[in-house]
Amino acid sequence: MTGLQRFFAFLFSIVVAGSAAALAANVLFADGVQWIDHVRIALLGISVAWLSWGASLALNGLLAPALRPATSGNVGESTRTAVLVPVYNEDPAKTFSHVAAMVRSLADQGAADRFDFAILSDTNKEEFFATEEHWFSRLRREHGHLSRIFYRRRAVNTGKKAGNITDFIKSSGALYDYLVILDADSLMEGATLVEMVRRMEAEPRLGLLQTLPKIVHARSWFGRAIQFAASYYSPVFARGVAATQGANGPFWGHNAIVRTRAFAQSCGLPELTGRPPFGGHILSHDYVEAALLSRNGWIVRLDTDLEGSFEEGPENVIDYAKRDRRWCQGNLQHSRLLFAPGLRPWSRFTFLQGIMAYLASPIWALFLIASIAAPVIIGEPNYFPEPHRPPVFPRVEQFQALILLAGVAGILVAPKLLIVLQGAFTGRNEGFGGTLRALATTVLEIVWTSVLAPIMLMYQSRSVLQVLCGADGGWPAANREADTVGLKEAWDASWWISVGGIAIFAATLAFAPEILYWLLPVVIPMTLAPLLVHLTSWRLTGRGGRTVLFSCPQDYRASPVIQAQETILARWRRQAAHQPPADLPGDFAAFAPAPTPR
C-alpha cells in the first residue's frame, strides 16, 4: 500500500511540474528562445514540483483509510517507562506545571506508578537554574507520591538536546523499556501515554512511535493562525506523511515514544568531521535518529489517530524565523548524510525533502530575479527577422500565463479547500464552528499566509545564504511588552526586507514594467514587513484564551491535561506572588508572576 501512495505522490508531482514547465515554455518562448528562458523554466519546474509534492501528501492524507493499529490489552506491571523532559533556560514554574499535569493525568488512568519523570536540565543561566531547584522541590512535594520524579543538570551541554538524551540513556537507560521524549513545552494526556506504551508492547519491531502534537496556548494573531493550521490541516497532511512513509516514518524530536534498547543500539550520534555549520554535532538529530532506527530494521511509525498530544508554537514572525534558522542549518547539514552507509533509500529521500524545504525559498527568489532580469538580457525583440518582409510581432501569451499562475495558486489552495469539503462530509468541521465558519477561517488563513509568504521567503533565503557562508543569524535583542513585538524590534529584524521590496519595485519598474502587477503581491508585503511583523504579534485572544477568528476545538472543549496544567500554574504563580521575597531562592522573585521568558 505504501508503494502505491509513493508512486502516486511521485507521479502527481512529475505530471504537475511537467505541465507547468510546458506552459511556461509556451509563454516564455513566444518571443524567441533565450538561455534565460531555460533557466526560468527550470527554476519554475523545481518549485512547482516541490509544491506539488506537498499537495500530493495532502491528497494521500485525504484518501488514506482510518488507522487501526494493533494495541495490547494493558500495560504490564513490570513495564517501566521514563518520560524525559529536556529543559534549556525555560521558565521552570511553567515547565514543571506541565509535568505535574501529566503526572495527575496518569494517576487518573491508574498508571502513574509505571511512569517515571526525568527533568533533564541543560540550563546554563544562573537565574534559571536557581529557580529550577526550587520548583523541582515543590513539584516533588506535591506530586512525588504519584510518580517518581527526577532532576539532573549537566554542567556541560555536549551535543545539546540529543546529547542530553544520550547522557540519560548512558546513566539510567537500563531501567526502562520505553522512553517518552518531550520538549519543555510538551503536554500529553495520561491516556495517550498509556496507549503509546500499549502499542509498543503490541508490536515488538516498533522502535519509535511518533504522535502529531497540536499547538495550544497561542495568543497572538500569528500564533493563532499557526494553531488553526496545525489543528485543521496538519492531521490530514500528517496522514499523508504516515501513508507515504509507512514503516520509515518521521521523528520530530518530541511527543514520541522510543524502545530504549532500539534507540540505544541505533542512535549514538557521532560528531561530523569538519567545522560547523556542516561539521560538528548533528543539529536536526531527530531525522537522523529515525533513519538510524530504520537502518537497524526497527519500525518508525507516525500514528495520527493518537489524540491528547500538545505543544506550544512561536507567537510572532521573529520567533518563527529564529526557529526556522536553526532548522534550516540542521536540515542543510543533512546534505553530509545523504550517502551515509546502509541507510534506506526512503531515509535519504527524507533528508532530501528536508533540504528542499529550505532551498525552495531561494529557488523562488532566483525565479523572481530572473524574471525581472529577463527583458534586459533578451533585449528588444527583432521585428524584422527577414529583410524586406513584413514585420513579425512577438506573441503575447497572456492567457496561458494566467493559467500557469492559477495552476500554481491552485496547488497551494486546493488541498486546503478539499480538507474543508471532506470535513463537511465527515462532520469534522463541527469542531471548528461548522462548515461555513471553517470555510471562512480557511479563506482568511490562505490570505494570511499569502501576505506573510514573501517575508518568510526572504527570511528562509537569508538563512540558506547564512548557513552556506557560515554566518550567524544576528537577531535584535527582544524587548517585549505584553508579548508583542515592538515597532523598533520589528524594524531592526526586517528593515532589509523592506529595502529589498523597494529595490524589486524599482528594478521591475525600470527593466520589466510589464510584470509589475504580477509582482505586487510580493513587493507590497515585503515593503510593509516591519509593520506586518509588529501587527501580527498583537494579541488576538480575549479572556480565557478564546477567540472568534482562528478558533479550534480546544477553544470549546479544552483537553483535561491542559486544564489541569493551567490550573496548577495559576495556583503556583498566585502563591508565589504572595510569598515573601526572603523565602525565595536566587532570583526567583523576578520570575514568580512574570510571563514566559523568551
Next chain:
Amino acid sequence: MNVHPERAASNRSLVETGALPFAPMAMPQQRLQRRRDWRLLRLLFMPWLVWK
C-alpha cells in the same frame, strides 16, 4: 547529578531525593560517514564556491 558548585551545598537534599537512578546502558556511536567524505554539498554549491 551535576550542579553548579555554588549551589551544591543547598542541593544536598535534592541529590538524596531526586537524583537519577544509576542504571547504565551502552549507546555505541554509529558510523554515518564513509571513509572518504564526498562533500556532496561542495558539488551542489560549486558555483557559489567558485564565485567566493
